[in-house]
Amino acid sequence: MGSPHLLSSWQLKDLTLKNRVVLAPLTRARAGVERMPNALMAKYYAQRASAGLLISEATVVSQQGIGWLNSPGIYSDEQAIAWQQVTRAVHEREGRIFLQLWHCGRASHSSFQPDGGWPVSASAIAIQGDEIHTPLGKQPHELPRALATEEVPLVVEDYRRAAARAREAGFDGVEIHGANGYLIDQFLQSKTNQRGDRYGGDCEGRFQFLREIVEAVLTVWPAGRVGVRLSPNGIFNDMGSPDFREMALATAAQLDTFGIGYLHIMDGLAFGFHGLGEPMALREFRSVFSGTLMGNCGYTQETAEAAIARGDGDLIAFGRPYISNPDLVERFTHGWPLASDADMAVWYSFDEKGYADFPAYG
Ligand SMILES: Cc1cc2nc3c(=O)[nH]c(=O)nc-3n(C[C@H](O)[C@H](O)[C@H](O)COP(=O)(O)O)c2cc1C
Known part of the structure; x- marks a missing residue:
């Protein structure tokens, strides 16, 4: 089947993307306890370099931000240098790759914290339900401590430093992870932000943390090389706020004033x-955000093509299909069948099996 829209090039500010297919950020936990990018990761990303844009797995900006076993970091010079083998491998195949900047906030555990203290968040509200995989095995979520007002700029500075290291590492840009119930989302959402200081209150107050992060990152990167990811419909990490629509539209409108490269929804x-109202549709963001709009979650070749043809979005990110189909673009191009979904057991397993060993078609 043809996909003339999905497979056409796209101008992301000064970057020409060869098609509209994006590798969604996928945590794969292959960076070892040192959280160091390696040759196996370079191979994995290079295999997927025919995507118009690759977004890296979520990468922690500080040790405080860690909340996942064996996920990579970008908080040391050694990590920045080690990432160069990944960006080089992608560039050799004429791919483009952004680094996703991550701080888990309350989705962390004291056993990940450098001082053994509590994880931090906007407010002292714990994740209900799910447990977390930690160095001590599976544990219940802990009650986080609210960051003090004067601590917040220190976290912002961690993002700025990480963004600077992403440049040294050779990335083409950065995506600020504001989705899936991690620290930025914890500040944005009324469910998890009950602060009385300038980082809380109405949508504008709750946006203040992200605003400062964007401003800090823009001291390092041109606006066109910065994306932001949001998940207003999501429940992952026990999220979902009654004012999700107002929050997401207000956030997108604020982000538009910075002229960032893309908004990823x-x-x-x-x-x-979460079922707290009509789910948000991608096209709603067109009214408040004038830049490149990226959709994601559950898209197929057909629905992605249709969404772009209708003008709902400009780029579509694919997550799970990319785990077992490194050559997703070629399969779309030639109408080749997709490999069946990878077993969930290999999503976050730490070894080579189920990672860079999914073959291209044919
Ligand atoms: C194994 C796995 C790891 C993921 N890791 C991340 C991540 O690091 N950052 C992020 O923003 N989303 C992450 N996600 C969410 C995906 O980016 C994507 O939103 C989700 O898989 C839905 O898209 P899909 O239906 O195309 O898979 C992850 C999803 C999966 C399945």
């Missing part, structure tokens, strides 16, 4: 929906 419901 997990509009699909395939990762869980």
Whole structure:
């Protein structure tokens, strides 16, 4: 089947993307306890370099931000240098790759914290339900401590430093991870932000943390090389706020004033929906955001093509299909069948099996 829209090039400010297919950020936990990018990761990303844009797995900006076993970091010079083998491998195949900047906030555990203290968040509200995989095995979520007002700029500075290291590492840009119930989302959402200081209150107050992060990152990167990811419909990490629509539209409108490269919305419901109203659709963001709009979550070749043809979005990110189909673009181009979904057991396993060993078609 033809996909003339999905497979056409796109101008992301000064960057020409060869098609509209994006590798969604996918945590794969292959960076070892040192959280160091390695040759195996370079091979994995290079295999997927025919995407118009690759977004790296979520990468922690500080040790405080860690909340996942064996996920990579960008908080040391050694990590920045080690990332160069990944960016080089992607560039050799004429791919483009952004680094996703991550701080888990309350989705962390004291056993990940450098001082053994509590994880931090906007407010002292714990994740209900799910447990977390930690160096001590599976544990219940802990009650986080609210960051003090004067601590917040220190976290912002961690993002700025990480963004600077991403440049040294050779990335083409950065995506600020504001989705899926991690620290930025914890500040944005009324469910998790009950602060009385300038970082809380109405949508504008709750946006202040992200505003300062964007401003800090823009001291390092041109605006066109910066994206932001949001998940207003999502429930992952026990999220979902009654004012989700107002919050997401206000945030997108604020982000538009910075002229950032793209806004990345997990509009699909395939990762869980909180049911607190009509789910947000990608096209709603067109009214408040004038830059490149990226959709994600549960898209197929057909629905992605249709969304772009209708003008709902400009780029579509694919997550799970990319785990077992490194050559997703070629399969779309030639109408080749997709490999069946990878077993969830290999998503975050730490070894080579189920990672860079999915063959291209044919
Ligand atoms: C194994 C796995 C790891 C993921 N890791 C991340 C991540 O690091 N950062 C992020 O923003 N989303 C992450 N996600 C969410 C995906 O980017 C994507 O939103 C989700 O898979 C839905 O898209 P899909 O239906 O195309 O898979 C992850 C999803 C999966 C399945």
